[in-house]
Amino acid sequence: MEEKLYITFLESPVGWLKLTSDSVFLLSVEFKDAQKPSDNDLPGILIKTKKQLTEYFEGKREEFQLKLKPKGTEFQQKVWNLVQKVSFGETTSYLDIAKKSGSEKNTRAVGLANGKNPIPIVIPCHRIIGSNGKLTGYAGGIERKRWLLRHELILSKNTHLLF
Template sequence: MENVFYYDTRIGRISIIENGMAITRICFANKIELNNELNIEANETELLRETIKQLEEFFEGKRNCFDLPLEPKGTEFQKKVWDALQKIPFGETRSYGEIAKTIGNEKASRAVGMANNKNPIPIIIPCHRVIGANGKLVGYAGGLDIKEKLLKIEKDYRR
């Protein structure tokens, strides 16, 4: 059984989902349908409260890294990319090509982009820090406006 709770934040409404031991997903403005097939229940747990607390600290510039148990579901390649994303320092960006090189497959820029797109725990796994090779903001599950807000938060509060 997973638990979900919805929060209104300075970047919009998000839902956070956990499995009793770790955060499994964060969704932007999405209503997760609660039914027996999905095995999700609306229940604000201690882990969800701690997660939103850390996210709010991040949005306020009081936190530049997260200390939460994470359990993203994906392929081995996706997990490799998501691990690389977590190593991008707060306030910095990398291109898809740079991430491909980091994971040892410099020709995998497009595959990195697809893995980035499938990131189930945005913000905490900072896919917003990945930009196009030309420095332009490209693609983001929450929309480019949210990506821009997240990068601005990091730029404004970079220490």
């Protein structure tokens, strides 16, 4: 029997976020243009996710403590685990992640895996940039990526890295 999925929305500075979970794990965060109906009876994981995302956007949280279950291939899971190690206010390149994943030739594959990240912001794929320091693609749009990076860089006082 398939476990019930729960959905809620959170208004944020980067637009509406659609949050999906099962009864225990956060499964996805999606950027949306508008709010749609939400489940009324939310499990603890979605209540906790909304609270921690709100704290993040208010500048009161740098790390998330949430149970995650992103769906993806073994390689994607490896990339997302490496991406989660990039600290608040820091950035790293697709090449660095590729090297850590086993081969610097995997740069394109890392970019594709990053783009398939089902839990953006919490798994901070916005912190991955080109080796030349340029912002490159972001599934949520480059303006959202720029906003998230500026938000973190200003709060972490790494203003020399502003985009």
